[in-house]
Amino acid sequence: MNKWIITLLAVLVILVAVFMGVQMVSKQRTQISQNEAQVQNQAELSDKVTDECVEEWKEMEEDQKTAALEANAEEQIKLSPNCSFLFQKHYTKCNHTTKEYTNIPTTLVNQNQEEVAKHYPEWKIEKWSANEVIFSQELAGECGEHYRLKEIDGKIVIYQINSNGQEEEYEKTEIATDYLTETDKIHLANGWEVNGKQELNQAIEDFE
Numbered sequence: 001m002n003k004w005i006i007t008l009l010a011v012l013v014i015l016v017a018v019f020m021g022v023q024m025v026s027k028q029r030t031q032i033s034q035n036e037a038q039v040q041n042q043a044e045l046s047d048k049v050t051d052e053c054v055e056e057w058k059e060m061e062e063d064q065k066t067a068a069l070e071a072n073a074e075e076q077i078k079l080s081p082n083c084s085f086l087f088q089k090h091y092t093k094c095n096h097t098t099k100e101y102t103n104i105p106t107t108l109v110n111q112n113q114e115e116v117a118k119h120y121p122e123w124k125i126e127k128w129s130a131n132e133v134i135f136s137q138e139l140a141g142e143c144g145e146h147y148r149l150k151e152i153d154g155k156i157v158i159y160q161i162n163s164n165g166q167e168e169e170y171e172k173t174e175i176a177t178d179y180l181t182e183t184d185k186i187h188l189a190n191g192w193e194v195n196g197k198q199e200l201n202q203a204i205e206d207f208e
């Protein structure tokens with residue numbers, strides 16, 4: 001009788017062990033398949049991201065193409081008879097920029113950028129539109145428009161400063177210094193420096 005019980009118990013233990021073993025294996029399998037699903041998910045996700053990047057890239061390419069087309073279209077703009085030309089010279093030694101405005105030469109009316117550029121080989125076109133064109137040029141020297149205002153015998157005299165730093169009389173004005181403010185008088189006594197014709201004209205206008 002005892003022998004039978006022991007045998008039964010042994011069989012039971014074996015059965016339980018086998019059952020548990022099966023359970024563990026199946027659990028592991030589920031985990032593995034879950035991991036696989038995750039990996040797949042990630043792959044899909046990265047596919048999607050790549051797709052988005054491609055989309056963005058395509059958009060960027062489109063934008064670049066549009067910009068190039070627009071630039072090309074801009075170059076094709078023809079100049080109106082009222083167009084003004086602005087020539088800007090930048091002098092690297094004194095870091096001044098001189099500006100000169102002119103009206104469009106009649107021969108250039110209705111011309112596009114390429115045609116006009118041929119007439120100004122030493123100039124770079126900074127702005128191109130039907131009513132205004134800005135040309136620019138970089139030069140190594142000084143602008144040559146450095147002035148100094150001084151008071152001589154009660155009147156303002158304009159001196160031009162040459163590239164050696166020497167003063168040369170430029171113009172004797174009829175502007176009396178009597179009515180200037182004390183600050184202006186001190187400023188003049190020290191030599192009032194002005195750069196560019198525009199600034200000079202403005203200074204003279206302010207005194208008058």
Ligand SMILES: [Zn+2]
Nearest residue numbers: 094096143144
């Ligand atoms: Zn200068």
